[in-house]
Amino acid sequence: MKRINEYKKLFNIETTIELKQLKTTYRNLVKEWHPDKFQAGDERAAEAEVKSQQIIDGYHFLVSIAPETKAANLAEYTLTTTESGILDFRHKGLLLEVSFQDGTTYEYFGVNKNVYSKLLNSDKPYRFAKRNIFNNFLYRKSKKALETA
Structure with a gap:
């Protein structure tokens, strides 16, 4: 349950998961935290690498428990x-x-x-x-x- 709440917080989801909204939020977060946006020497480059992986994992996890996915x-x-x-x-x-x-x-x-x-x-x-x-x-x-x- 902690994992679910953590990912919902990352994607700013307060109620049920809607795939359309989740996809939009995912794309915006990936654009913001993509590792290629940061220089190799920048201390935020390592943070961006971790954050982008967390965003990808969270997206796939939330898609797998979304009501639309479960119904399908x-x-x-x-x-x-x-x-x-x-x-x-x-x-x-x-x-x-x-x-x-x-x-x-x-x-x-x-x-x-x-x-x-x-x-x-x-x-x-x-x-x-x-x-x-x-x-x-x-x-x-x-x-x-x-x-x-």
């Missing part, structure tokens, strides 16, 4: 969460990363230790996740499905 990928998400079992899951802080058997990985934000320990102690983790995690937490697709040879 809802059919794929529903198919994955209903028909593909859980292969593996990891929890760090308030982030739960779930890898599915079809090769996709989703990140769920705001999953606290209490919910995670219930998932761990559940005799049927997939059933628990389906009822309590998949549709209750903010999520994004973090890794593409593995290509089959």
Whole structure:
């Protein structure tokens, strides 16, 4: 959640994420902080390099959790969460990363230790996740499905 708030603050987003507004803000920030605008010896050149990378990462992250993106990928998400079992899951802080058997990985934000320990102690983790995690937490697709040879 800290990461989401940090990126929203960077892009001056106070309510829901709108892709059109996000794209405009992204372009303006990139123009302002592009490393080529600064001389190699300038102390702001290093700052611009870090800031531009942060802007790029933030843009891709916010696009992945935007309501428009989620709506466009809802059919794929529903198919994955209903028909593909859980292969593996990891929890760090308030982030739960779930890898599915079809090769996709989703990140769920705001999953606290209490919910995670219930998932761990559940005799049927997939059933628990389906009822309590998949549709209750903010999520994004973090890794593409593995290509089959």
